[in-house]
Amino acid sequence: MNLIERDQNKIWHPYTQHKTAALPIAIKRGEGALLWDENDKEYIDAIASWWVNPYGHSNKFIADAIYKQLTTLEHVLFGGFTHEPAVILAEKLMEILPNNQQKIFFSDNGSTAVEVAIKVALQYFFNKGEKKTTIIAFENAFHGDTFAAMAASGISFYTQAFQGMFIDVVRIPVPTKGQEQESFGALREVIKNHNCAGFIFEPLVQGAAGMVMYEPESLDKLIQICQENKVLTIADEVMTGFGKTGKFFACDYLTEKPDMMCLSKALTGGTIPMAITTFTQDIFEAFYDEDINKALFHGHTFTANPTGCAAALASLSLLQTQEMKDNVARVNKRHLAFQKHIKSHPKVTTTRVLGVIFALEIQTENTASYYGTLRNKLYDFFIENGIILRPVGNIVYILPPYIITDEQLQKVYEVVEKALEIV
Numbered sequence: 430m431n432l433i434e435r436d437q438n439k440i441w442h443p444y445t446q447h448k449t450a451a452l453p454i455a456i457k458r459g460e461g462a463l464l465w466d467e468n469d470k471e472y473i474d475a476i477a478s479w480w481v482n483p484y485g486h487s488n489k490f491i492a493d494a495i496y497k498q499l500t501t502l503e504h505v506l507f508g509g510f511t512h513e514p515a516v517i518l519a520e521k522l523m524e525i526l527p528n529n530q531q532k533i534f535f536s537d538n539g540s541t542a543v544e545v546a547i548k549v550a551l552q553y554f555f556n557k558g559e560k561k562t563t564i565i566a567f568e569n570a571f572h573g574d575t576f577a578a579m580a581a582s583g584i585s586f587y588t589q590a591f592q593g594m595f596i597d598v599v600r601i602p603v604p605t606k607g608q609e610q611e612s613f614g615a616l617r618e619v620i621k622n623h624n625c626a627g628f629i630f631e632p633l634v635q636g637a638a639g640m641v642m643y644e645p646e647s648l649d650k651l652i653q654i655c656q657e658n659k660v661l662t663i664a665d666e667v668m669t670g671f672g673k674t675g676k677f678f679a680c681d682y683l684t685e686k687p688d689m690m691c692l693s694k695a696l697t698g699g700t701i702p703m704a705i706t707t708f709t710q711d712i713f714e715a716f717y718d719e720d721i722n723k724a725l726f727h728g729h730t731f732t733a734n735p736t737g738c739a740a741a742l743a744s745l746s747l748l749q750t751q752e753m754k755d756n757v758a759r760v761n762k763r764h765l766a767f768q769k770h771i772k773s774h775p776k777v778t779t780t781r782v783l784g785v786i787f788a789l790e791i792q793t794e795n796t797a798s799y800y801g802t803l804r805n806k807l808y809d810f811f812i813e814n815g816i817i818l819r820p821v822g823n824i825v826y827i828l829p830p831y832i833i834t835d836e837q838l839q840k841v842y843e844v845v846e847k848a849l850e851i852v
């Protein structure tokens with residue numbers, strides 16, 4: 430049996446209907462923005478393997494840091510213990526986070542970072558003896574697949590089997606161009622009619638919805654409304670964090686600052702699963718008490734795994750080099766040039782660019798479903814042409830590793846343009 434047959438015998442894949450899905454591609458090796466399968470077919474990883482990999486596959490600098498940590502202290506429990514990689518990582522992160530973020534909490538993945546933020550928002554008011562139990566979220570949001578994160582997510586594909594089993598979440602429209610006042614109005618209404626504890630949002634870009642973008646001024650306004658009404662704000666930067674929008678964090682475009690931030694995906698440069706939720710001092714203090722019941726009783730076995738922290742520290746130092754800043758600016762500039770070239774194509778309805786993120790929407794007769802025929806046709810075409818892209822319905826987006834070369838990026842653009850001929 431070959432690897433794929435053995436896989437199909439034993440493995441259940443994420444987001445996969447095994448009866449109808451194509452067989453998985455077995456990847457053997459990666460370097461930079463490239464991956465190679467079993468038959469040595471080369472692919473450009475134009476979505477950075479689900480947005481985790483800014484600095485390239487099999488990055489030697491991060492690998493060396495991981496090896497060094499593995500042979501010094503691979504892991505130690507974090508309840509009642511601490512270690513240098515966690516402390517240094519907290520210090521270094523706080524140098525680049527919005528300056529109201531004063532405490533960090535470790536976990537293992539983006540969903541859990543969100544789960545922690547939502548639990549903290551709810552317990553914050555519980556600890557203060559106030560009854561506030563509703564969470565506000567955007568339409569078509571994606572915050573992960575654990576229960577509270579799923580409750581906050583608005584893409585029905587992921588959540589329909591669990592309707593009626595969630596914490597209270599009320600949804601408001603995203604303030605995309607022309608929808609700003611509707612969004613502000615909806616937020617005021619929700620706050621008036623519910624006891625709202627928190628508002629969670631993907632700042633400036635809704636990733637899983639298809640790189641839907643909105644302006645910082647609108648988010649500033651929404652945060653202000655929350656602040657006026659003592660609703661905690663949670664910026665889910667799991668996708669947008671660590672340079673993707675052209676700044677370290679999407680929140681760096683804002684005047685207002687969120688109360689909490691969720692980080693994961695690019696945190697360790699795509700090497701080791703790890704996540705962080707960050708908090709203001711005020712939130713920390715709502716849990717700081719003689720009463721043990723006011724503590725945050727949440728934790729995971731691998732909390733603050735030293736090897737993960739070492740990978741995150743190496744990644745952070747790469748992010749802060751001039752070379753990486755230049756790479757982000759270079760990819761952005763090329764995206765803008767491609768946008769200019771493609772936006773008047775008769776099959777293209779809209780295009781969007783922010784930082785290293787590019788998206789275009791293809792004209793369709795009906796609304797294209799999330800995993801529909803158009804999406805599958807496009808996906809197959811990209812794979813045939815050696816490009817890894819996962820369209821969302823009729824939306825094709827590119828979010829490459831920052832180190833992708835100009836030639837590789839050019840090839841991605843050419844294949845995307847060719848794809849417009851087959852739809």
Ligand SMILES: *Cc1c(COP(=O)(O)O)cnc(C)c1O
Nearest residue numbers: 538539540571572573636667668
């Ligand atoms: C991917 C993602 C998550 C979930 O992260 P996982 O590591 O897949 O659990 C949460 N929020 C946003 C914005 C994401 O893009």
